[in-house]
Amino acid sequence: MIIKDIISKEIMEQSGYSPSEPAAAIRMDANENPFTLPSSLKKKLFQRMSEIELNRYPEAGAPKLRAKFAGYYGVDKDMVMLGNGSDELIQVLCMAMKGKVNGILVPAPTFVMYRIIGVNAGNKIVEVPLDKDFDLDIDAMCAPISPVFPSLIFLSCPNSPTGNLFSIEKIEALAKNTPGLVVIDEAYADFSGQTLIGLIKKYDNIVFLKTLSKLGLASMRLGFLIGNPEIVAQLDKVRLPYNINCLSQITADFFLDNRQEFLSQLGRIIDNREKLFFRMKEIDKIMPYPSSANFIFFSCAFDSDRIYEKLVEAGIIIKNLNSGLTRNCMRVTVGTPEENEAFLNALKSAVSEQGE
């Protein structure tokens, strides 16, 4: 067997996404919520889980949950679809697109999975650099829309890794200009104090992605797609029948019943983000950018690989983005106050060593 004769060229050429970086005591690379649930609540959740009938399939399509989350997001139940994380919903979108010839348009830099999943599903990817403020370059984004429009435009809002919101006027201009689908990924919207979900009433070609991963439930893999019911009905055919396992279904229901507890952690993360940002600003040769998410994007005045290695030696993992448009840039997830302090100390000493 010759692998290259059976595996597609696009997949052979990829290095693959590997979230499993070296084991470290402090992980600040994956934009998770650093706080766990109080043990009394955990007990309640595990109690509910103990009632699962392990020999039975989960409820296909999770209709009751769809209805409950539709209420939570303020939309009709046939506008919601659940995914095994929003990653699965990105995959569903990329798989469903007609002929896949028109490709996928994304700003750059942005969430890497749009490109990886898009290519794996056989799509062409067009990347357009953001402007100097990390906002959409609307003229450059509109250029690949004509004469052949992309099937999908992915906009992470707030954007990862840069942490900023795109301007609403530019998002609307894109939606008006393209006959394709504009996907607004609000994975981090809870940290920004803004959701654009209202746009769903105005544009039938906008769909939204949401996730519980950033709110404290990353282990449970729960994502949501919200959009026009005709599109949702078609996308739902691509989804695997039992994509949300029983544990995740119970947890999603539990989230809604206890949402105040989860949401109260957000306020703490936002406070800690602001403190971390100001402390990072005080470090020479480090330039943090304001963030509307649960992480901070920053650039270094020297090779960020060296900083990364020093942080790893100190037992801290953050995201090193050192290539192309994000040369010498890094992204750190807001951790607990103790984790943030450990990161700041390690960063300061890594920076001071560069000058020696």
Ligand SMILES: Cc1ncc(COP(=O)(O)O)c(C=O)c1O
């Ligand atoms: C912008 C963005 N969208 C989607 C996801 C995927 O989230 P999920 O855990 O729901 O698959 C992430 C994960 O980091 C992300 O950063």
